[in-house]
Amino acid sequence: MISVEEALHLVLQHKATLAPEEVPLSQALDRVLAQEVLADRDFPPFDRVTMDGIALRAEEVQAGTTTFHVTGVQAAGAPGMALGEPGTCLEVMTGAMLPQGATAVVPYESCSFLGHEAYILAEQVLPGQNIHKQGSDSKAGEVVVTRGTRITSAVVSALATEGRAQVQVLSLPRVAICSTGDELVPIAQHPLPHQIRQSNGFMLAAALQEENITASLYHLPDSAAEMKESLVSILQEHEVVLLSGAVSKGKFDFLPQVLEELGLQLVFHKIAQKPGKPMLFGTMPGQRVVFGFPGNPVSTFVCYHLYFKPWLQASLGLPTAQAWAQLDQDVSFKPALTYHLPVVLHNQSGCLRATPVTSTGSGDLTSLLKATAYLSLPAHQTTFREGEVFPVTLI
Numbered sequence: 339m340i341s342v343e344e345a346l347h348l349v350l351q352h353k354a355t356l357a358p359e360e361v362p363l364s365q366a367l368d369r370v371l372a373q374e375v376l377a378d379r380d381f382p383p384f385d386r387v388t389m390d391g392i393a394l395r396a397e398e399v400q401a402g403t404t405t406f407h408v409t410g411v412q413a414a415g416a417p418g419m420a421l422g423e424p425g426t427c428l429e430v431m432t433g434a435m436l437p438q439g440a441t442a443v444v445p446y447e448s449c450s451f452l453g454h455e456a457y458i459l460a461e462q463v464l465p466g467q468n469i470h471k472q473g474s475d476s477k478a479g480e481v482v483v484t485r486g487t488r489i490t491s492a493v494v495s496a497l498a499t500e501g502r503a504q505v506q507v508l509s510l511p512r513v514a515i516c517s518t519g520d521e522l523v524p525i526a527q528h529p530l531p532h533q534i535r536q537s538n539g540f541m542l543a544a545a546l547q548e549e550n551i552t553a554s555l556y557h558l559p560d561s562a563a564e565m566k567e568s569l570v571s572i573l574q575e576h577e578v579v580l581l582s583g584a585v586s587k588g589k590f591d592f593l594p595q596v597l598e599e600l601g602l603q604l605v606f607h608k609i610a611q612k613p614g615k616p617m618l619f620g621t622m623p624g625q626r627v628v629f630g631f632p633g634n635p636v637s638t639f640v641c642y643h644l645y646f647k648p649w650l651q652a653s654l655g656l657p658t659a660q661a662w663a664q665l666d667q668d669v670s671f672k673p674a675l676t677y678h679l680p681v682v683l684h685n686q687s688g689c690l691r692a693t694p695v696t697s698t699g700s701g702d703l704t705s706l707l708k709a710t711a712y713l714s715l716p717a718h719q720t721t722f723r724e725g726e727v728f729p730v731t732l733i
């Protein structure tokens with residue numbers, strides 16, 4: 339049985355190569371930019387007025403002029419005007435082009451007006467004041483957003499500024515989710531006493547939605563022949579297949595055998611961890627990967643977060659930073675397995691502390707409702723003390 343660290347290392351060795359695709363900017367949020375975006379013009383593209391007021395030659399005020407004749411109004415969105423002869427000024431609005439010849443903007447609050455005459459109340463007017471100089475933020479031709487950037491709302495704003503109505507982003511893999519088991523019924527159905535509603539498929543689909551992936555959902559019965567038949571086309575049509583259940587030791591846990599018959603290159607089966615010990619991972623020709631998550635709901639959930647999400651992040655070229663948290667009470671766990679302990683995280687004087695959540699085991703779906711993270715307690719230790727720091731995975 340391999341360790342959690344080895345398992346993750348192996349999963350990350352099989353990351354996908356994702357081709358670029360074009361999407362409208364309105365659908366680009368959270369995707370990864372697959373192109374370099376250069377500024378098509380300076381930013382700001384002209385000397386931009388930053389205060390409503392009057393534009394004038396600062397040098398004239400410095401030479402003693404305090405009254406200026408107002409000759410017009412320069413509004414934002416209007417073509418640039420030019421300052422008239424000495425002793426004149428133009429009213430200007432925030433966002434307007436600085437009139438040609440003007441070197442400063444005096445805000446309305448620092449002027450008083452009588453008819454068309456403006457009196458400067460400010461003691462000092464400096465050249466350049468209240469002017470956002472052309473190209474001071476970025477120059478035409480400069481890289482504004484680099485390839486590989488995750489598109490946040492701030493990035494959307496930069497892309498909009500650069501006029502990118504369509505953007506090249508990394509495509510997302512086609513993902514199939516297969517639940518397995520004859521005890522499962524559709525959620526709208528009332529289960530018989532020996533049946534349960536199928537929840538893992540919905541859980542995985544929802545988790546994938548958070549990654550902008552709309553997965554196809556399938557259900558495989560506990561029959562090797564039927565499983566095999568369905569999986570042939572599922573494996574052909576998807577780059578990633580997430581399976582839940584049928585990977586352990588049961589009489590009807592046919593998945594490992596069926597996948598092998600279908601040509602799976604097994605990378606590993608079983609990890610020294612709880613929950614999620616029987617997890618399976620392998621590859622199929624054509625850069626396809628198969629994650630076989632153990633069927634217990636908590637096992638499926640934890641394995642998705644611990645192995646699939648880093649795989650996706652790595653495939654998208656995004657960095658994965660390991661977070662750490664401090665245990666806030668003693669915990670004991672004897673088996674030589676990494677114990678993924680459900681916890682609630684809270685902040686104490688700037689330190690991330692983890693309070694264990696009670697759980698009856700990996701079938702306890704309700705523990706997922708209480709936990710906000712999993713703290714991974716290493717396999718080589720059996721007693722974990724309050725104050726010790728361990729890797730944490732947010733859920």
Ligand SMILES: Nc1nc2c(c(=O)[nH]1)N[C@H]1C(S)=C(S)[C@@H](COP(=O)(O)OP(=O)(O)OC[C@H]3O[C@@H](n4cnc5c(N)ncnc54)[C@H](O)[C@@H]3O)O[C@H]1N2
Pocket residue numbers: 517518519521522534535536537538539582583584585586587588591613614615616631632633634635637700701
């Ligand atoms: N003799 C052994 N038995 C088991 C071992 C073992 O090492 N030796 N491992 C246990 C561990 S750990 C886990 S986890 C489970 C994993 O089992 P499978 O992956 O084979 O999953 P199933 O047997 O199909 O189901 C387990 C459990 O989960 C429920 N389930 C499955 N799919 C769903 C779903 N889509 N929605 C809701 N619930 C689901 C299923 O009804 C079972 O209760 O094996 C242990 N056994």
Ligand code: MOO
Pocket residue numbers: 611612613614615616632634636637700701
């Ligand atoms: O994966 Mo199991 O859930 O360790 O009990």
Ligand SMILES: [Mg+2]
Pocket residue numbers: 583584585586587588591633
């Ligand atoms: Mg089983």
